[in-house]
Amino acid sequence: MFGGTETVASAIEWAMAELMKNPDEMSRVQEELTTTIGGLDRQVQESDLEKLPYLKCVVKETLRLHPPIPLLLHETAEESQVAGFSVPAESRVMVNVWAIGRDRSVWKDAGEFRPARFAPGGEEAAVDFKGNFFEFLPSGSGRRSCPGMYLGLHALELAVAQMAHCFTWVLPGRMKPSELDMGDVFGLSAPRAVRLVAVPTHRLTCPLL
């Protein structure tokens, strides 16, 4: 239950928070949605997702900065050498996916939310979720990597697409995007420290139901 629900729920909240903090990115996502869907007179459907490449970059960038499972807990099957250190067999090993995703020696503008890095022509366009790029491991890697990742991605993309397409979002009161608290809580998962509060207004010209 935890693996399939909390991961997706926390990633939806982080994606929306990043889009609220970066209004230009929200506009770009909404523009892609409006163009792909052909206006504002219908909702996003599952079949539209394959035609939304920038939305997929937004989701990828969200999972780079906010992997729902920040630490992978593994055990070595045999003695190994890592960076000149000998690691005995049956050692508990923790892989800090959260820190790797923000490593400045690996990522350009590591702390910035810049989905275009994953777009065609971007410097990280080739990175995927299969666990072969060790600098990007939101679903782990190898035999114990996440078996539900593509289901999770599908749910995540659909939820963000629907929210961005159906509504215009603003922060409550007169809060500026730069004032949005982006702190997280470190544990088994890494949800937002402060829940996202955002005010929607209807954007579509058709009814929601």
Ligand code: HEM
């Ligand atoms: C955005 C969504 C998701 C993310 C980021 C995610 C991430 C992860 C990660 C990092 C692991 C551990 C991999 C490792 O230790 O190397 C994992 C394991 C697992 N996940 Fe997911 N997950 C997601 C969605 C789901 C969904 C939707 C399901 C089921 C419907 C699921 C089922 C599992 C299971 C069963 C494991 C344990 C696999 C094993 O131990 O062999 N996950 N997930």
